[in-house]
Amino acid sequence: MKHSLVIGQRVLRELSKDKRLFGLSIVGPFILIYFLKIFIDSMPPYFPAARYAVPFAAFIVHFFSFILCGIVLVEERTAGTLERMFIAGFSRTAIIGGYVFGYFGLATLQATVVLGETLWLLDLDYGGTTLLLLFVTIVMLSIVSVMLGILASTFARHAGHILPFIPLVMIPSIFLSGLLIDPEQLPTWAEWIGMLLPFRYANNIIQELIGSTFEASVVYRNLLILAGYICALLIIASRTLKEAD
Amino acid sequence: MNAISITGLVKSYGKVAALRGIDLTVPQGTIYGVVGPNGAGKTTLIKTLVGVVRPTSGTARVLELDPLNDKWALRKQIGYMPQDAALYETLSARDNITFLGRAQSVEGLDQKVSEVIAFTELVSRARDPIHTFSGGMKKRVSLACALIHQPKVLFLDEPTAAVDPQLRARSWELFRKLAQGGTTLFISTHLMDEAALCDKVTILNQGKILLVDSPRDILNRGKTRLSVTSRDQCSQTEIESTPEAIAQKLHEFGLPNDISSVEVEPSTLEEIVLEIIREEPQ
Numbered sequence: 001m002k003h004s005l006v007i008g009q010r011v012l013r014e015l016s017k018d019k020r021l022f023g024l025s026i027v028g029p030f031i032l033i034y035f036l037k038i039f040i041d042s043m044p045p046y047f048p049a050a051r052y053a054v055p056f057a058a059f060i061v062h063f064f065s066f067i068l069c070g071i072v073l074v075e076e077r078t079a080g081t082l083e084r085m086f087i088a089g090f091s092r093t094a095i096i097g098g099y100v101f102g103y104f105g106l107a108t109l110q111a112t113v114v115l116g117e118t119l120w121l122l123d124l125d126y127g128g129t130t131l132l133l134l135f136v137t138i139v140m141l142s143i144v145s146v147m148l149g150i151l152a153s154t155f156a157r158h159a160g161h162i163l164p165f166i167p168l169v170m171i172p173s174i175f176l177s178g179l180l181i182d183p184e185q186l187p188t189w190a191e192w193i194g195m196l197l198p199f200r201y202a203n204n205i206i207q208e209l210i211g212s213t214f215e216a217s218v219v220y221r222n223l224l225i226l227a228g229y230i231c232a233l234l235i236i237a238s239r240t241l242k243e244a245d
Numbered sequence: 246m247n248a249i250s251i252t253g254l255v256k257s258y259g260k261v262a263a264l265r266g267i268d269l270t271v272p273q274g275t276i277y278g279v280v281g282p283n284g285a286g287k288t289t290l291i292k293t294l295v296g297v298v299r300p301t302s303g304t305a306r307v308l309e310l311d312p313l314n315d316k317w318a319l320r321k322q323i324g325y326m327p328q329d330a331a332l333y334e335t336l337s338a339r340d341n342i343t344f345l346g347r348a349q350s351v352e353g354l355d356q357k358v359s360e361v362i363a364f365t366e367l368v369s370r371a372r373d374p375i376h377t378f379s380g381g382m383k384k385r386v387s388l389a390c391a392l393i394h395q396p397k398v399l400f401l402d403e404p405t406a407a408v409d410p411q412l413r414a415r416s417w418e419l420f421r422k423l424a425q426g427g428t429t430l431f432i433s434t435h436l437m438d439e440a441a442l443c444d445k446v447t448i449l450n451q452g453k454i455l456l457v458d459s460p461r462d463i464l465n466r467g468k469t470r471l472s473v474t475s476r477d478q479c480s481q482t483e484i485e486s487t488p489e490a491i492a493q494k495l496h497e498f499g500l501p502n503d504i505s506s507v508e509v510e511p512s513t514l515e516e517i518v519l520e521i522i523r524e525e526p527q
Contacts, residue, residue, distance in 0.1 A: 006347045010333070010340075017335035017374065080331030084390075087295050088348035089320045245298050 003090050007098020011072075012105050025068055025106060029060045029114045037121040049122050050210045055179050055203045057118040058138045061110045062199055063170050065142040069103050069149030070162040078158055092241045096234060100146050107142030111135055130209050133219060137209075140226045141202040147233030148198075154240040173199035178207065201225045246309070248273040248398050248429035249294060254303035256289055256452075263289040265452040266303070271431060271445075273397075276424050278443030278460075279433045286452040287433035288328060291400045294431070295325045307398055321349060324396035328403045330383035334376040338367050338386045341375065342393055349394040361389040365419065381412040388419070398429045405439060417442050438513060473498050 015022050036056055040049045076082040085095060115135060118124065126134070152165040174180060176194030183194050194200050201222040208214045208222075249271035256264040264286045271277045279287050292298040294305055296312035296319065305312055310319040332341050339358060346354045362371045365385045375383060384404060391399060401420075405413040417439070420430055424444075432443065440446050441460040448455040448463075456463065467486045471494055472479060480498075484490045488506035496502055512520075 002350075003348065006344065010336075010344050013340065014333055014335050080327045080329050081333060083297055084325070084327060084331045084345070085348065086297060087320060087323075087325045088345045088390075089317070090348050243297065245292075 001097070003094035004097030004101055007085075007090065007095060008101025008105070011099060011102025015102070015106060021068075022106075025064055026110065026113055029057075029064060029110055030117060032060050033057060033114055033117045033121065036118075040122065050124050051207065052179070053118050053122050054115075054124070054134065054210055055206045057114045058141055058202055058206060059173065059179060059199065061107060061114055061138050061142050062145045062173070062202070064110060065103055065107050065145035066149045066152070066170060067162065067166070068106070069099060069146045070152045070156070070165065071149075071159045073099065073150055073153035074156045074159045074162060077153065077156075086243050092238045092243060096147075096150055096237050096241065099150060100143055103146045104139070104143060107139055107146070111138040111142065114138070124210075126210070130214070133209055133223075134206065137202050137205045137223065137226070140223065140230070141198065144198045144226060144229050144233065147230060147237055150237040151233060151240060154237075154242065173197045176200070178203045198226060198229045201229075246273060247271060248275075249277075249305075249307050249431060251294075251305045252303055254290075254293065254305055255301045256286075256293060256298060257301045262452050264293070264300070267449075267452075267454055269447055269454065269457060271429060273429050274424060274427050275444040276420060276430045276432065276442070278440045278446040279431070279449055280435065280437065280440040280446055281433075281449035282435060284451075285435075285449045287435075287449055288402055289452075290449070291325075291402050291431065291433055295323060295400055296320070321394065322397045324391035324394070324399040326384075326387050326391040326399070326401045326404055328406070330375075330380075330387045332375045332383060332386055332390070335374055337372045337374055338362065338378070338389070339371045341386060342389050345390045346393040351394050354393075357393060357395075361392050364392070365389040366415070381408040384408055384416070385412075388416070392423075396428065398431065399423065401430060401432045403433055403435070405434070405436070413439070 015025075036053055040047065040053060043049075073082070076085075082095070086092075090098075112135075115131075115138060119126070148169055149162075152162055152169065156162050156165075172193065176183065176186065176190055177197050177200035178194070179199070183191050183200065186194065205219050205222045205226075208218045247270045249269070251267050251269050254264050254267040255262070267286075267290065279290060281287055289298055293300050294307055294312055296316045299313060307319055308322055310322075312319060333344070336344070339362065342358050342361060343354060346358060351357050362368055365388055367382070367385055367389060370378065370382065375386065378386065388401075388404065391401075404420075405416050408416065420432070420442075424430055432439075434440055441464075443460060445457065446460055446463060447457045465486050468483045469486045469491060470481065470483050471491065472481045473495070474480075475498060482494065484494050488508040491507040491509075492500065492504055495504075495507060500507070
């Protein structure tokens with residue numbers, strides 16, 4: 001735990017010193033949300049803006065956390081700093097934990113910016129509990145993204161190798177997780193694939209929360225599934241993060 | 246006690262054999278050089294000893310510990326300086342050293358960081374980000390990172406490759422100071438003049454040890470071309486490189502018989518260049 005905090009602190013320090021990367025990871029989502037607003041403004045008045053906008057905001061955080069963590073960890077590997085961390089005495093679990101802590105900080109900031117901007121631009125109004133649960137959902141989703149990034153980085157020899165994981169891991173979430181269409185309208189095999197994608201459960205929570213009333217059991221069940229993803233990915237990532245060739 | 250002992254070490258990557266049955270021992274407190282061309286297996290050997298490469302067969306012990314099975318006990322006692330600097334470019338030298346020091350839970354870390362910064366002569370640049378450093382300066386930061394927990398054995402993978410002669414000479418002064426303090430240094434290099442500064446040298450080629458000896462004894466295996474000119478007559482001959490062989494040959498040209506050895510040690514080009522730099526007023 002102590003070592004994870006040391007690594008998390010270092011990741012945050014690096015991100016704060018790399019003003020370009022830090023700026024882009026905040027400004028990038030900010031601009032995308034504005035594009036979303038322009039798109040929604042062009043829709044007919046009865047278009048359900050919240051049904052698409054809020055999950056899309058969550059997807060942006062999901063996407064950026066995955067890409068950033070994956071690329072930075074591949075860079076650690078190619079620069080030799082990952083190997084050096086192992087030799088210096090950091091364990092695999094400490095390294096993964098450190099990355100989660102580090103990116104948790106960034107994801108919290110991203111979630112605040114993205115959610116705040118979406119609600120402000122689209123003039124959406126929710127109660128305190130709903131807002132808190134939306135925020136928790138996005139942050140939990142970003143932790144899943146960090147784990148996926150760590151996992152993807154173990155199969156990559158350089159940063160460019162992370163790119164093929166975008167169509168493999170990220171893009172299917174748009175079509176199969178209920179972001180654009182109800183998963184029940186999909187062919188059975190596609191629905192099954194969608195059930196494997198963590199974004200589906202984040203979307204389930206968001207759709208439940210933005211309705212006029214929400215069923216707490218549905219929200220907590222899906223939050224529990226996201227927590228399960230975090231645990232499962234933590235175990236898989238700690239096994240695939242190779243210490244010795 | 247030997248700091249390092251290796252028996253029958255083999256490492257293969259598929260059909261490619263990187264190490265082919267290495268046997269060697271390194272006494273404590275020595276500077277041990279592994280010399281060989283690129284691809285000889287030097288880095289693989291070092292990585293096996295620090296526990297990030299799993300050997301295909303054979304055994305390796307560092308301070309009598311297995312690099313893989315006793316990794317937690319071992320990593321407290323070894324330092325590793327990789328071939329590339331392996332530093333966080335946006336962080337300062339001090340931050341990099343502190344970060345790796347925290348991995349070992351070094352007591353009085355701030356004080357220790359200041360000490361290694363002073364030892365590696367980085368005081369004036371300690372708070373600057375690494376991306377503003379030259380290659381040689383980065384190597385020094387990397388060395389400081391390897392030294393922060395005062396390791397008993399230090400593995401240095403080509404520590405002065407692509408470093409200017411002045412900094413290289415200074416680095417070797419630091420290495421010698423560490424060895425005098427009891428640290429064992431295991432250094433890989435492809436620079437032969439650097440190998441001459443080690444206490445013992447192993448010549449590695451294509452994953453096999455060709456020779457283990459002191460640099461002096463390796464030099465003695467060479468030949469000396471001796472040219473003696475007397476009354477416009479030049480006599481050229483090739484003799485053994487030992488001081489005794491040179492004296493014996495010169496006896497034929499009138500060197501008194503009571504002189505039993507002759508040694509000529511001209512400055513190297515590097516030494517001459519360094520001297521010129523030193524003489525230049527700052």
